[in-house]
Amino acid sequence: MSAAAIISPPAAETIDDKLGSHTISLFVHDRPGVLVRVALVFARRGYNIESLVVSPAAAGGFSRMTITCSGDPATLDQIIRQLAKLVDVVRAIDHTGDAAYETEIALVKLEVHDEDRTQVLQIAEHFNAKVVDYATDSVMLRVYGGSEKLDALIGLLRPYGMSELVRSGKILMARGGRET
């Protein structure tokens, strides 16, 4: 427990209440250093990026970044303006609360004993998770969907000896004719 938490646990709780998770989508010029420039806008405030996905965009020479992070709305608004100001950032949009399709992939490895296997496979089936590796003393599952669904599945699997977890991070796209 950190010193700050010992001194003021109630304050920490109130902050948590205020800090919702946000998903920011960036459309960037694909040039060396653009990822560092983006990361520094968060880092100079001591903000943590929770997940980050970078991939080529439909147009050549451009990339997509999908970033999730938590913070108070006023600061995040400022962060988005400062991201948009970067020479290599074409667009920066906070999609939180927007009509957007969101998804994520997770890979989960379980050191699962014989007596638990049926239970684990039942949970996996319920979440449409696919067994992608089946070994003597481990099982690997692949699941995709909304981040909340993945959180729920992982919560259920945790008691069964989850040894590794890799999540892709959230990606999203605005629905209809709206720009991402």
Next chain:
Amino acid sequence: MSVQIPTGAERLIQCLEREGVEYIFGLSGGAAMPLFDALVDSNIKLIMVRHEQGASHMADGYARATGKPGVVLVTSGPGATNTVTGLLTALMDSVPMIVLCGQTISPMLGKDAFQEADVTGITYPVVKHSYLVKRAEEIPLVAREAFHIASSGRPGPVLIDLPKDVTQGPCDAPFVDDVELPGYTVPNRADPEDISAAAELLKASKRPLLYVGHGAVISGAGKAIVSLAERLRAPMVNTLLGKGATDETHPLHLGMLGMHGTAYANKAVVDCDLIMSIGARWDDRITGKLDEFCVDAVKIHVDVDPAEFNKMVPLDLAILGDARLVVEDLLPQIEPADSEAWLAQCEDWRQRYPLKYPKQGGLRAQHVLDRLNDLTRGKAVITTDVGQHQMWAAQFCLSTSNRNWISSGGAGTMGFGFPAAIGAQFGQPEKEVWAVCGDGGFQMTQAELATAQNHKLPVKCLIINNNYLGMVRQWQELFYDNRYSGVDLEGNPDFVKLAQAFGVQAWRIKRPADVDRVLALAHEYDEGPCVVVAEVVKEDNVFPMIPAGAAVKDMLIEKPKAPMQKPTGST
């Protein structure tokens, strides 16, 4: 006939010539040798400095005095890292600057080569943009983009890192005129609806105040702002960096606002019912305690950088655009406000709370600067360093024309004033240029006396010597119970002898009776640089003062009798 293909370095220098570069401020080294070699055959004049920080502040002073980007050329590793303070200074104050850095050969990047530093990595937070050039054919495009980015919109420094194999290798890539930067747009004219909304708000105001910042200097909005003030019948105040955009001797001008601004400017801030920022970013030195800043006043903000909107204070109206164009578009819709009582009130404050200083008790910095103001009457370019002398110069040396006031505001960089004056003098050879420095800051870049002397540059340096880091000492006196720590500059050199050692003419002012005579000597002297050392009283304080984090209304006109709490605001 064989055509010789230029080297990357030669191509880059040709690009700089096309950009209209007159001077490069630089210091050589191994990785920069191809670039220095290319300068031999160029019309661009190389101003060789004694330390790269000096070069960066010279380029900064040149840029602020002319509006054109200042150019720095340094070598890799320590040469490049020595410009970091200059980059921060330029970024914080929106100054167009190009820093060219030599770099190890590209196959050695990341291998801890001799004098290798990850310069683009080190400087990301202190540049508007930067480039690491990997192929010589990129040079013309990078150069054009760099100048475009540095000098347009909200200006700022751009760094170009140039591996030696790139500058040494051949480059016959054609020159570039137009750049395509889909992520970079430069606001120009504002939305007409925003202009009309501003006109409505101004019309309804009875106590309007125009708050003028560096953006007004950069866009040359001063003339339009004075017309706005006259037509609307509104007083003006300016920030430290807004000095000179509008004539500070204008009857509607209340001088500088903020932490050490005039009492009447700050009283106007407290009582106004509308405050309109024109290119000023509501800095913490201006607002003091945010919760109490202009709570009931309508707030309008004109800025070319949308990231500044609502950053510090919630706005009633944000107008995105170039300051000059916005104010010019606004003018036809302006009618006089019902503000005569307000103007009378401001005038009453001006009479009741003038800037003042004791006339007895030894030589005072304020006296020297007051007389310098009388001598130069706003005609000279004045640069300052950072500290008490800076605030006194801001209070007493009134600026009357654009780009005649050059000071490190956002970064508060000590060591800035003297090299900035050198750069300003190169940029404005016909003007009288004075650097006002403290004894602390001057020593940080004093080696540039050699640079000034080499070029017989008629720059004048006034050192306000109190043998202290005076501003920190003032805070220790006011807020730390007189516990002085790390402020005594015991061991200072004799600055007159120091200047003479560089072959520079120098005089000393010891008594108030010397002031006019010595300043006049320096004013007349045109054979090269000169130094005036004013040996002022050791312990003097800058007032008015709004302690950091206090509300503007809690401004101190003079030293309070009772001990004070430590300030809670930003530094």
